[in-house]
Amino acid sequence: MKKARLATLAALLLAGTVALTGCSQLMGLIADNPPVRDADTSEITEGGDLDVFTLSVGDCFDDQSATEVSEVPVVPCTQPHDNEVFHDFTVDGEEFDQATIDAAAEENCGGQFDVFTGIAYDQSVLDWSTLAPTPGSWEQGDRLVSCIIYEYGVRTVGTLAGAQR
Template structure:
């Protein structure tokens, strides 16, 4: 009986321990772009996985994940950038600035960090001016929604 209890404890603790030993990760505006398959299916407030290879998709995709489960990222807002010619550095700078404002206003947990998902030259040419602002935990996965309860 004791062996079964110890075995169950080891199985129960394994996922938490994996998060504690996971190397810290830094995500930036290149981590996920507007062209990453699956990202356009994510709406504000929703959680999603990091890009991973999926055989059925034939490449890397991000997938929606309920925020009540462990997830890698949560879209906390969208911001709209002004029209103009595409300049990657300008677009990235505006995206970081506007996402930081939202991150600060929401008072999201200080242990978390954020990154913007920015339009690419191709999506910009198609009229895409929206930036997705995403929160994540550099030390592991999110245990639930990072958004304040209303």
């Protein structure tokens, strides 16, 4: 059942991140609705739209239904949200290889899940997925994989760090 939920979210996130090609060209542009971060903690204190390449561990955001995503609506984690970035890492390599990215995600995101939540993945109601490079964004230098945690069908309030569920 959990793998089916993971596959469903992965498909939704993939639909939302397909065609990130060219998104790095947008990195220098200022969003129409930028979020506000606390100067000391860097936590988002006022929601807004954030470039997918500038998401940070601890950022909370909502799902997107668009087929091309260059930014996501982030919110303070104290407000209802769909996803939280719980880990990120970069992938090395000259050529885009989806299998390599998937294996690295399994190792890195899967390996950090229990550290972040305080419970083993197979005992948890929570799932994880990724925002990862596409062939087009890879060509433009994108190597960042963001590990995303969520509870299928539930809008979370607060962080899932240490949730133990």
